[in-house]
Amino acid sequence: MKDMNRVKVTVIGVIAALAVNFMGVDKVQAQEFKIQGDLVSSYVWRGFYQTGVSFQPTLGFGIGGFALTAWGSTDFDGTSSSEGEAAKEIDLTAAYTFGDSGLTLSVASLWWAGQGSNKYFNFKSHETAHHFEAGLAYTLPLEKFPLSIAWYTMFAGADKNEKGEQNYSSYVELNYPFSIKSVDLNATCGFLPYEAGVGVYGVPNSGFAVTNLALKATKDIKVTDKFAIPIFAQAIWNPRMEDAHLVFGITLKP
Template sequence: MKLDKLKIAGITVIALLLFVSAAKASTNNSGLGFTVQGDLVSSYIWRGMYQTGASFQPTLGLNVAGFSFTVWGSTDFDGYQASEGLANKEIDMTAAYTFGNTGLTLSVADLWWAGQGANKFFNFKSKETAHHLEGGLAYTLPIEKFPLSMAWYTMFFGMDKNAEGRQNYSSYAELNFPFSVKRVGLNVTCGVVPYKALQYYTNSFAVTNVALKGTTEIKITDSFSLPIFAHAIWNPRLEDMHLVFGFTLKP
């Protein structure tokens, strides 16, 4: 019980730090922005692992002065089979703060992928909840011609338990390098799990996500273009390969 209280206190402190930092920054920058968009993908792959087939993935976001709050979801097309436990539904909420031009971003995310029909979304009891709370730290090199980014994510509360029922603190680290060739934006990803984690089906250090993503646009009219993308993903740990196609709808 004491440990749970300490975790809750830690989450509260982090949230307050994010809020205070955003409030201070907003005195110098009053810009407010919203994100409303949706992706349709041929299959949903998360950190190199297959989740479900064709899915629609909406995003609703708010950002101001370096602070952002984003709600992202994924729903497949098996909703009518919810009674059989076959419908995939995920809702992720992320609060993040980017520290000016330092390239450093701190985030706290609530990941929930219990699926349609699981209900009890607001159950946050440590041993019962279907939520995963995850802290993240990302950094992008301040080099225009070499914009390599690196990130580390650790689950610190919720459903991520080991065989003994204790918090496993499953972690995932990722490198990303964006570049472009003619009209195509490209991004190379390498993701690893540093130690044993049931979430990623690993018993030790493992490479789980090697990917190349290409993005371009199809011009529909003079004022509207449709962004499309293709994503080749290899999971060396599971010896699995995926090729995903999708497009994005946004204002």
């Protein structure tokens, strides 16, 4: 319990420090709100299948380099658990981008216990369903080669091994955005960098393992002169699981 209290104090401290950082600027920064929802044919996370057709809303607020984002996912078939409960995920993320350096630091609470679990506010170390994750991302300052790399590590919460100790499960992802004619594309390579037991990904990880090779294509479908609907398709391969997915999605936003 003391460890979990320290974790909560640490997370709160990081968020507070970031808030003080952006609130202390001399000039008034532009405030931005993000409201959108994605309808996807299936939910695949870091190369691992989660559930079927899902709706995934996003609510975000940004000012300066600081951003707070709430992201969720709820499926439609209600067959994602042995009890037949609908899958439900809520992720809260605080992130700070350091000017034009291309560097972003983030802290997130990932919660996917599902509809009906009713334990969202349980933060006890060995009982909580929250996974607390820290991330560090960097984008190369090259206009013609905007490659980004991100490292994420579960540092507290439900990611435990069989001894009840933190797994510190990590995931590394490289992304390269580019365009061909009027289609926006993004190539992804994601992998587990080291052994971390069964961990959060639900499979034995004996060491380095590539889990997410993907290509995503996005295009706006014009409805009127002032309104268009973005659609996307993503082909995903998971060499570690010898699995593959093809996901289609529609994005709704103001």
